[in-house]
Amino acid sequence: MNAWSFKGKRRKSIPTIELEGPYFLEAGAKLRLKEPLVEKETQTDGQIKFKISFNSRGEAKRWLKGDAESYLGRALSQEEQDEIIRQAKFRSEDAQPQKASANLNLQEQYRSATHTILKCLAFFIPDLVCHEQTKQVREFARYDRGDWQLFAVEAEQHFSLADQPVSLLGVHHNSVEIYWCSYLRMVIGVVTILNRVKRAVVIAKDYSGPDRILYVFEDTHGSGKPPRAILAEINSQEFSLPIIEIQDFASQTRIDQVFGNELSFLTNINYPRDALTAKLIKKIEEVNQVSVAVDEKIVEKYREAFLDFFTNLGKILGKSIDLDKVLSKMSDYEFETLTHRFAGRNCRDMEFNSSVVEIFKNLLNELE
Incomplete structure (x- = not known):
């Protein structure tokens, strides 16, 4: 959302990203100083020269009137203030490697994903949401009963209806895909956020019936268009692979590997390139x-x-x-x-x- 300057429907502003160093990332993945950056440089004659960086001239003026005297240990003359303002340059840099830390609350992420999947089912196939088969996952989404690992899986989608919308919308795109899979005897939902992050959840077990896919997608970036949906029945005999395959998060090592790789891919590859593409x-x-x-x-x-x-x-x-x-x-x-x-x-x-x-x-x- 930050890289593409997306404002969420329930958010008042585009989220900023705090970094460990002197910068934060504002909308468009722009590096901004958390506060004026004051660097000291000792000259050959023993005098100390200050190099001060600001985000804007306005910020420079506010700093000179407020914190400059206490920081420098003396009052600045009007001539000195004018010289600093005159030399001030707008500091704007594109995203580049920065130190940062992240805490993932997977319980909350998968609860949110489950709620989104159930909401789509309630719109288009309400009977399943009221069925005894989905009682356990409904209680997880609504009341936080149960551990996320009871429902979360890694999903490999061998047959997806998303190819065409993704090619047209790219990152301007959120979706839910729900798979009724006779091979697995399960109903599985996959939430895709900004065509970047996927969360897959087992919605029901002991399914018996035809292979089907419900695909619900929406434009992002304030398009105002309502979500659109496609429901398709798949003839599984025509395909050598099932429509979807899943894998449990069997160990802590696997969890660390999967979500560590995801974060690395997002921050090292997608995030900087997305920022430039948005620009x-x-x-x-x-x-x-x-x-x-x-x-x-x-x-x-x-x-x-x-x-x-x-x-x-x-x-x-x-x-x-x-x-x-x-x-x-x-x-x-x-x-x-x-x-x-x-x-x-x-x-x-x-x-x-x-x-x-x-x-x-x-x-x-x-x-x-």
């Missing part, structure tokens, strides 16, 4: 607001946005990305033909946007 999308949306029809100017602005993305991605990965090679690959994927193929069409045209997204995905795949 890229925002920049393209700003371009689209200035001009409506596709022309050479718009396509050139898109090119600049792409190159800016890969430049910043190289900084985050600690690798030098050859922009000439990026341009060459863009040409291979027919970026230059966008102007001719879509000349005069609306820049929000679905086919045009799909072509741009496809080129972007191909470039990322080339980098990986």
Whole structure:
């Protein structure tokens, strides 16, 4: 939510992320100083020079009027204050490796996931929510009765209805998938948050009947659209694998491994790249607001946005990305033909946007 600047429906603001050092992360994964950063530097003549960093000139002015005297041990002249304000620079950095700690309350996470799954069932198949088969999991969701490990599983989804919405919506996407699996004789629900975090829960056991999937998904980012749902019955005889397979969290070692890997993947891979991708999308949306029809100017602005993305991605990965090679690959994927193929069409045209997204995905795949 922080990286993509998503505001939850029940949240008053986009969440910030506290770090162990002098920074915190605000919306868009922007590093911000928790307080003015004062660094001392001793000159060759013995004098001490202060280098002071602020988030903004306004913050600099407030600090000079409030804490500066007590920190520096003397009052600053008006000339000195003016000089500090004049030299102050807006300090804004993209997400990069920082020390941080995280505590996962898995009991609460899986209760929340279970509640979401049951809510979807109540909307679309209410009979199951009232059935004796779901009594135990309902009491877990409502009254916190039982340990999360009694219900939580790792799920491998061999057949999913989510492929098309995910390709269109990407991270702008929350979903619940509920599987009636004859092979396992179980009903299993999988919650996916922002297409990044999955939580799978056993909803009922001793199931007998056909293989089915209920897929419920919603747009995020304030779209205001109601959730949409698809219910499909699967002919299991046509597939060599069951529609879903599960694995219990059998040991503490396995728990540490699974959720440690998840956190590492989110923070080291997804989080920085998501922040840059969100910035890229925002920049393209700003371009689209200035001009409506596709022309050479718009396509050139898109090119600049792409190159800016890969430049910043190289900084985050600690690798030098050859922009000439990026341009060459863009040409291979027919970026230059966008102007001719879509000349005069609306820049929000679905086919045009799909072509741009496809080129972007191909470039990322080339980098990986």
